[in-house]
Amino acid sequence: MVTMKSRVNASLVFILIVIFPCASVLSASADFDFFYFVQQWPGSYCDTKKSCCYPTTGKPAADFGIHGLWPNYEDGTYPSNCDDNSPFDKSTISDLISNMRKSWPTLACPSGTGEAFWEHEWEKHGTCSESVLDQHDYFKTTLGLKQQTNILQALKTAGINPDGGSYSLESIKDAIKEGTGFDPWIECNTDESGNTQLYQVYLCVDRSGSKLIECPVKPRGRKCGSEIEFPSF
Template identity: 70%
Template sequence: MRTAASLCLPILFLLAAVSSTQAYDFFYFVLQWPGSYCDTKQSCCYPSSGKPEADFGIHGLWPNNNDGSYPSNCDSSKPFDESKIRGLLSSLQSDWPTLACPSNDGTNFWAHEWEKHGTCAESVFDEYRYFKTALDLKTQLNLLQPLQSAGIQPDGGSYSLQSIKNAIEESVGYAPYIECNGDESGNSQLYQVYLCVDSSGSQLIECPIFPRGKCNSQIEFPSF
């Protein structure tokens, strides 16, 4: 479904042409709810910059193929270079925080995402544009707002999976994939939201394929 709320990235990112040797069909843009990451037997650690805000954080922008396969670690000659994204560090700390233990500044997380996923999209993004594109998408989507407007609050309550999907689709114009995980008691909870971006990295699209796995019909939305 397309609505007036369908989103496009800034014109800056439309300038990059997709190479004829491109080895992927689209991107998954994946946002993670920190309360669900932490509310497991494994628990979590807050980054050295402090506890993140109670908002969806970026997990990654992942090249993927229509058959479900995906490229990874495509160019070892382009390791993560923090100096190239120095101007984005404040935004990365707030919008793409690490929750892994032990506590750290997020550099390892960002390096992993660039080297595993970003290097496979060099026909579209250099390192700076890869991270900037994801940050801009997160800001434009603002996923927590449409959920709260639909009465779906991160308060530990249980909500209909379909109502969560409907609220997101009504806001952004495209159906999401919802990934769940289990809390310490094994209850299904809202963990990650997948939306799809076209192969040029310029606009949201209907997902050609969703990951495997499913949630219960009622899932928890834990506080953070």
Template identity: 60%
Template structure:
């Protein structure tokens, strides 16, 4: 009888584990950021140890969300990111998902944070989670979508122009978040797209986030040599 009770308790525990680890969200936010605006939205930023990122949108994260506007997070505090699980993706992640945090780093801390906070709630394994985000960046191709509409870094645009260009190219309405630089300009900062629970398909957003809004005139700043000089000064000032 004791053995039967123990076996039953083990079976219940296994079922509860499977139930808790199953999908428990409604969609993903796939979030990309513009590096020049990121650097203007912080006291300073630092290029990763792998070198200056390209002038392109970079991945911030792939975040499970509920239709209510809430979101799950830190679903398994014991499941830290294992570098061996993403070794074949690292070169693409360094290019498409770079860290700009200070001090300079190789990205593992950033990716580990995204996995622990968001990936553990995704019902995807580590490799599949990061691969899904990389594939979505290629599918969205935001910089090319904007270029196709004549929108390029170094100029100012309206929110309507930016949203229309992205929606025409991607096929779904984005949410655009802005920051304000030291001169008071609103800048194109982050772009949210919604993705189905498989992490494969961009879809219409059930609900938009409550991020920082945008003014009527939005800068799409260059990721330029001027910014390099400012970063160098900021970084030396913090030493």
């Protein structure tokens, strides 16, 4: 026998399903499967028609700099700008600023302190990882990954130096894999003379941000030829 109470309960379930079908989707919109950890070579960033501007703190070291830590889905898509109520707050990373200026410098024009760059990275990408990393942890974790993956040293150990010479893409990938233990994905750009250059290196990190993993899916950035230039900086 169907009671009035059961009818009411059934009606409530129906209303929840029909009127709020996206509730679970919305709550999961900031979720993700893994991170891309992206580092860029400053010599390639600057050696283009767009050129570059050094930070107000001076020319960065000739080393790969952090671009970002980007949450991604295994189907190749990614979430972005997940929480408008969580703006970048410099005060939360005051203890990291010195290391940020060294390892995560801005090269955009006009010259800046880096704060606009970090704000963009947090608000576009970092807010989508808040279920795992709060703002301080997001930047601290990314800095730790930079220390863990010394790409320049891995390349130099293999005799691949930022001297303007050309090297095979495979030798670059092999050197980075030897140094980090994982296959990288290499993104190239083109200088004013039309030469293909080593620009960005992608490595993948598990959703906790604690360890490198093999990439579940390759990025969609600009691919490289078989021989690429490693410009000086």
